[in-house]
Amino acid sequence: MNAELRNIRFAERVPGVPQSFIREILKAASDPDVISFAGGLPNPSLFPLKELEVCAGKVFQKYGHQVLQYASTEGYYPLREFISRRYHSRFGLSIPPEQILITSGSQQALDLIGKLFIQKGDQVLLERPSYLGALQSFSMFQPVFKEVSLQADGVDTAQFEYVLKSSDIRAFYTIPDFQNPSGVQYSLDKRIKTAAILKNQNTILIEDDPYGEISFTDEQLPPLYSFLPGQSIMLGSFSKIIAPGLRIGWLAANPEIIRRAVIMKQASDLHTDNLGQYILYEYLSNYNLDEHLLKIRTKYKQQRDVMLDCLETFFPSSVSYYKPSGGMFSWLILPDTITARKLLRQAVNAGILFVPGDTFYASAPDQQTLRLNFSNVDGQKMRKALRTLAAMI
């Protein structure tokens, strides 16, 4: 290697960013014979491929050069209007388009939040377990992570209150609907209690919602944002409901935060891909999103049902699990006799992949947990693989 290399000094934050073990596993998942519960990928058979192709053609015809030129940092205004209307129709929330910033996937929203709020040593509170991408993104700004246990219906509120009152928590990050990795959805009661505890604290609520539209019931629970609009940032994404390759997400917050988030975004990538925003908006204004969502919800629910049936039928009672009512993931807790990493080594030999839960903790990882994705494995394969997995335990 080049001699000059010895001199390269990376910033202190660089080694602190955890590598994505998941992405490493996903590389193995490219083998077509492998049955993978490891990914976090939406099922590509549900992408509106034909429709987006038609929309791409229309966008070139209708808008010409303007889709290829530099565009506003805030994002394509009609797309922001669509998101605003959707918040209103889903939750009765009035969030004007000016309070919505289009981001390059909601992953970028996490980066912008880090830039806006996190200084080295600041305390950031995560659910336990939490989304790995948030851990990675926030890590760049060198916070001290604190954690609060997640139960089947949301955070442990007693613990939550204790942590918030005894520490100076800069931000609390949560995915209240069908969390990645656990699949947990906050109950209405837990939403109200969590918001009430946050209410008089000097803590920003970061509510990430990539899966909320993929519910297996018709129950519509209010976002935490609705209880704390001035103190919250809400993140959304088209990745799980339309197509992740377009990298289009958003951030909704009060005007003071948005104004600064725009400055951060401008310095980060000027603006999000313009062509993709136009195509997406063309799709949303020409097709019925609810009809499309129904297809996703129906298919994922079927696969979730098969998974729950397998967990019930094949697995020993020493294995416990959550029953997700939406999203893409189920969460297993193994008996003390085996760790998830050990099980994974056996599973890989049998051509089965999943993600050990220990990657989803900021500290003291729970070695007995694992995440199973159900959006990408069809019923028959799923039965076969889960039966094999159960036999290994």
Add this chain to the structure above:
Amino acid sequence: MNAELRNIRFAERVPGVPQSFIREILKAASDPDVISFAGGLPNPSLFPLKELEVCAGKVFQKYGHQVLQYASTEGYYPLREFISRRYHSRFGLSIPPEQILITSGSQQALDLIGKLFIQKGDQVLLERPSYLGALQSFSMFQPVFKEVSLQADGVDTAQFEYVLKSSDIRAFYTIPDFQNPSGVQYSLDKRIKTAAILKNQNTILIEDDPYGEISFTDEQLPPLYSFLPGQSIMLGSFSKIIAPGLRIGWLAANPEIIRRAVIMKQASDLHTDNLGQYILYEYLSNYNLDEHLLKIRTKYKQQRDVMLDCLETFFPSSVSYYKPSGGMFSWLILPDTITARKLLRQAVNAGILFVPGDTFYASAPDQQTLRLNFSNVDGQKMRKALRTLAAMI
């Protein structure tokens, strides 16, 4: 405003990011009667609109779902191969695709570099003047900026050597070809000297090259990277030569840097828009980039010629200027009797816009300088506007 707002604590870095005065001016430029030399926009009439439309259709047909799915953080491999081959054909450089990371515009490459190298208080050396987007991006990581004067053929090497030897400079940021804002191109002699001075320093060279392909001569000067491959990061972009709305740029560096840059990129936005990368690659593999570039080079050269003729004919000899041999910008130095901001106020009243040079300095802004963009104003309008501007001085 909401009561909770009083509590919002932004990170220390937030107010430190300068607002883009240019983007504010550009908002005024949307009036069609205004003649604007203010933008940094490529001329949209040169976008390969029809070709990209055809390519978009082909990409959906050929690749289907895979263009809409999550993709690798590193970027679309055939696109990275194209960039690798181009470095070879232009400069004889061997930079394998593995050493190229696709970024969401080269603006994102600046953000990743900040993440990789800049800690609070680190000294970063900029040309004087320098690119505002780099100033904004690096500012987030709270460096101390140092500056070195730019002359008509590159940095003042005596000053450069003094600064590098007397300070601990973490990184030196340069645009050696047709710099934004000054239009300056480093001479071969200056390249050699600059590289020689950097050679034994513990300083990363950041070589940004958005305009190198838009040369008005056939002279091909080697990038600074070619003298210091282990110590350099080279940035490139398709924004000025194909279309900026796609937000596709890249970063080339040694494997040690790339490996870490990929981790930073993953935490920042997972990957760059996949559809855009496929469309761009389809274009590059079906059309002749050099023929396309010739159209841009020919048109911009014509407009540059008109601008130089106007500067020579209309302007008093007390106004000096650089003669750019490529790119999109010319740089004026006014006499002490008038500042660029004062001139701008008069110009705006006459429906003429430009960017005062003071925005392009990290400190002690030169009030007598201004940037004129020539890629977007046709000959006749240009003559009229520059004659008016000259009369104001």
